[in-house]
Amino acid sequence: MSKPLNIIFAGTPDFAARHLAALLNSEHKVIGVYSQPDRPAGRGQKLQPSAVKQLAVEHDIPVFQPQSLRNEEAQKELAELNADLMVVVAYGLILPKVVLDTPRLGCINVHGSLLPRWRGAAPIQRAIWAGDEKTGVTIMQMDIGLDTGPMLLKAELSIEPSDTSATLYDKLAQLGPQALLDCLTDLESISPVEQDNAQANYAEKLSKEEAKIDWQLSAAQLERNIRAFNPWPVAFFEAEQQAIKVWQADVINQSGQPGEILCADKQGIVIACGEQALCITTLQIPGKKAMAASDVLNSRAQWFNVGTVLA
Known part of the structure; x- marks a missing residue:
């Protein structure tokens, strides 16, 4: 010693x-x-x-x-x-x-x-x-x-x-x-x-620009991004011209046009990706704390209409 x-x-x-x-x-x-x-x-x-x-x-x-x-x-x-x-x-x-x-x-x-x-x-x-x-x-x-x-x-x-x-x-x-x-x-x-x-x-350092979700990427990559960018800069997408932060999501075996909302119910908001889909279970709308998808849908269901294609 x-x-x-x-x-x-x-x-x-x-x-x-x-x-x-x-x-x-x-x-x-x-x-x-x-x-x-x-x-x-x-x-x-x-x-x-x-x-x-x-x-x-x-x-x-x-x-x-x-x-x-x-x-x-x-x-x-x-x-x-x-x-x-x-x-x-x-x-x-x-x-x-x-x-x-x-x-x-x-x-x-x-x-x-x-x-x-x-x-x-x-x-x-x-x-x-x-x-x-x-x-x-x-x-x-x-x-x-x-x-x-x-x-x-x-x-x-x-x-x-x-x-x-x-x-x-x-x-x-x-x-x-x-x-x-x-x-x-x-x-x-x-x-x-x-x-x-x-x-x-x-x-490389993380950037806020990198945190914007690109729906062309695979759901598996995006799910990793969400975890990697927690607690900063936090992955986000835009809906109704608002930045929606994503804190938790799961990969599920569904498909559709990348960015298309496939489902929005108490289980989560399902959005198609380049491969498979993400089921977002915890998210945060501007001015609010992070919430379960079901709670967000209670007040903002019109932001997540099935069939809508997010940019």
Whole structure:
């Protein structure tokens, strides 16, 4: 077992905070925390600290929030901490080579996929979107590339047919901290494994434009999109010039012209796709909360007349 390490932690959202919490409960010492600058949030748009900063403040750990780590002053400040290791989880800033080389053991990153698959910004969502049967976390030694560094440890889990990005996020946020601690225990004896670049692909950021349902796609793909885009940006279609958000749907073996409403009853709203059909069971009309299709039909049945073809 390795001796306790003096660690700099760099991260920003709740996913990262759960990893910081695990380190704080371990034999290792967190000597400094880096997080993104406070951002305006909420109705009042007041500056709000990140989840990681809040946790660090609660534990009286020095917090650093540089706009960039490219300037010499920020780099000098980091070097003065004299860390053994820097642990990076969903930080959001690029680490230049001088920073990667500063800690005695370099910098390691917890990434939410089984690398080299799904390098990049949205690995959790893209795994669902693509229909992957499993995903996990990879702990890697960071280099100057985007999620290209040698791999130290992988932990995997199955993607369930009902998983959304929200539920998978939570599962990985539980898997990752233990994987990180396991990696630190054996860090100096682990033999890093180079990634096979031929097997790599990139998890492009999601966009609101991508969330618009294209009825020409297969029902199976659209059902995955609905789960992948939950909780953001949320899949939607247009009816009566309104954006209707779709939170839950099932694939059923019916067919028709893509976009055609085949059925609308208490079981759901059935819409034909490029292959098969979607039965939408939970949706959200503007100004309302998400509701069962049967409840929406009680007040908006005229929006979903059988035979109507949606754009």
